Amino acid sequence: MDHKGDNHIKELEKKISALSDALAHLGKGTSMQELLKIIRFPGYTTPAEFIFNVAILDSMQTQVVLLEKLGNDLLAGAKQVVQK
Known part of the structure; x- marks a missing residue:
């Protein structure tokens, strides 16, 4: 090389x-473990804050799934190069 x-x-x-x-x-x-403790305090969220929290958590979960898929796709592509 x-x-x-x-x-x-x-x-x-x-x-x-x-x-x-x-x-x-x-x-x-x-x-996220710390967040689980915090949300138990009385009055943590208003209805609007609840909606924001759900949107952020859903987005984070989607990004984790996509990141895992992208990593797997990158590895699969790398394996194809090595096999040639």
């Missing part, structure tokens, strides 16, 4: 490792 290709691999390794670390940290779910 040429020198330029080695740099590309190193950059990809850094990005993949950083993303893997970020996903592992995200997967701990500590902020």
